[in-house]
Amino acid sequence: MNETKANHYRDAQTKIVRQMKDAGVRFIVVGSPGCVDVQTFRNRNRQMAEMYNKTLASLRDIAKDVAEKEGVAFADVYDPMFDVMNKAEAKYGEKYHVAGPDGVHPDNNGHLVMAYAFLKGLGCKGDIGTITVDLSSGKAEATEGHKILSASNGSVEIESSKYPFCFYGDPVRTDSTRGVLEFLPFNQDLNRLTLVVKNAGAGKVKVTWGTSEKEFDAAALEKGINLAAEFLTNPFSAPFKKMEDEIARKQEYETLLVKRTINGIPQLTRNFPTATDALERSAADGIATDKDLQSAATASVTPVKHTIKIEPVK
Numbered sequence: 001m002n003e004t005k006a007n008h009y010r011d012a013q014t015k016i017v018r019q020m021k022d023a024g025v026r027f028i029v030v031g032s033p034g035c036v037d038v039q040t041f042r043n044r045n046r047q048m049a050e051m052y053n054k055t056l057a058s059l060r061d062i063a064k065d066v067a068e069k070e071g072v073a074f075a076d077v078y079d080p081m082f083d084v085m086n087k088a089e090a091k092y093g094e095k096y097h098v099a100g101p102d103g104v105h106p107d108n109n110g111h112l113v114m115a116y117a118f119l120k121g122l123g124c125k126g127d128i129g130t131i132t133v134d135l136s137s138g139k140a141e142a143t144e145g146h147k148i149l150s151a152s153n154g155s156v157e158i159e160s161s162k163y164p165f166c167f168y169g170d171p172v173r174t175d176s177t178r179g180v181l182e183f184l185p186f187n188q189d190l191n192r193l194t195l196v197v198k199n200a201g202a203g204k205v206k207v208t209w210g211t212s213e214k215e216f217d218a219a220a221l222e223k224g225i226n227l228a229a230e231f232l233t234n235p236f237s238a239p240f241k242k243m244e245d246e247i248a249r250k251q252e253y254e255t256l257l258v259k260r261t262i263n264g265i266p267q268l269t270r271n272f273p274t275a276t277d278a279l280e281r282s283a284a285d286g287i288a289t290d291k292d293l294q295s296a297a298t299a300s301v302t303p304v305k306h307t308i309k310i311e312p313v314k
Contacts, residue, residue, distance in 0.1 A: 108169070134198045
């Protein structure tokens with residue numbers, strides 16, 4: 001990093017934001033760079049990784065300054081990624097990377113950290129819903145997005161149109177989103193499906209959700225527990241994975257559409273002007289197909305019926 005590079009980055013970021021404003025973009029988030037992985041970058045060259053991260057941290061500061069001066073949102077990718085990387089690699093060992101096997105392109109674990117940063121930058125609040133059960137009256141109620149179908153003897157059946165985020169895989173693997181959760185406040189900040197149990201008495205209470213069960217202190221249930229954090233395998237796991245797969249199909253298609261077709265049109269039309277109409281029709285057809293994939297992803301989110309059972313531990 002030097003003054004010339006810093007000014008070039010600042011000017012370029014500012015220009016991009018202003019071009020977006022001029023184009024009528026309604027909401028803009030300036031994202032900082034992430035970090036490089038100290039375990040894998042440049043064939044485990046830790047000294048080189050430390051130098052790069054110092055530079056990337058400087059770029060983070062510039063990106064934040066640009067966002068503030070232009071009055072747009074900012075997503076700090078660097079700080080949570082750097083923090084999670086050091087904590088997770090200390091637990092799981094040198095082979096566990098957060099910024100990717102090449103030190104730059106993350107696996108699912110690092111992607112979750114990046115998603116966290118941008119969701120925070122977008123201003124997402126994380127309230128998926130609250131389900132309240134009163135064991136003395138046998139009644140239950142739920143907030144918007146969740147409907148109580150029945151409640152009896154501590155067993156509550158619910159239909160939910162709002163999903164919690166779900167996580168998969170072996171935590172020690174980098175292709176799993178579970179391994180970084182204890183170092184990343186994703187569930188606390190962005191993924192709260194709260195269960196409140198009133199009049200549960202004293203001592204331990206068993207909560208069964210789907211095929212999983214767990215014991216809690218009655219006092220903790222009175223305050224409320226986060227089902228999404230406490231039950232990583234839950235009734236939403238399968239439908240969430242179905243939705244995630246549909247989004248992945250859409251993203252895979254968009255990568256090819258944008259990189260090969262849309263980005264290639266300007267050069268092709270310069271070299272082959274008679275093909276302009278055909279190329280533009282191809283791009284339009286591609287965008288129409290992308291809209292169909294978006295519709296399929298949206299349609300995959302259907303209401304989920306699930307049951308929560310609450311009973312004292314004898």
